[in-house]
Amino acid sequence: MEVAILIIFVAGYVAIAFEHSLMVSKAATALLTGVLAWTVYILSQSNPESTLHALEGQVAEIAQILFFLIGAMTIVELIDVHGGFDILTRAIRTKRKVSLLWIIALITFFSFGSIGQSHHRDRDGFLDRKADR
DSSP states (O other), X not given: OHHHHHHHHHHHHHHHHTHHHHTOOHHHXXXXXXXXXXXXXXXXXSOHHHHHHHHHHHHHHHHXXXXXXXXXXXXXXXXXXXXXXXXXXXXXXXXXXXXXXXXXXXXXXXXXXXXXXXXXXXXXXXXXXXXXX
């Protein structure tokens, strides 16, 4: 079983590495590799219920990551559609990499600093609604 899963993983990894020459999407290859590996693992187990429980945890982790990425990509797309990145690129005139690094670091620091100021947490880590008033 371990050898079969290892072969599936290596084949999927190679397919992702040669995506352009094989004309296959990375996402499709990764999904197929994952499905095949889990299928081999589940079919080789004597107690599939415990294996399905482990799979539920994996799917929940992947779903959290995907929901975060969808939200982040939506925000980036909205900023791009409304010209937010054009404003920044026109304002930055430097050609030196070190200066560009410092400018981006400062913009990021102050941007996220202002976002963080609007949330107050109590001692248990929960949002404190009273502090926002």
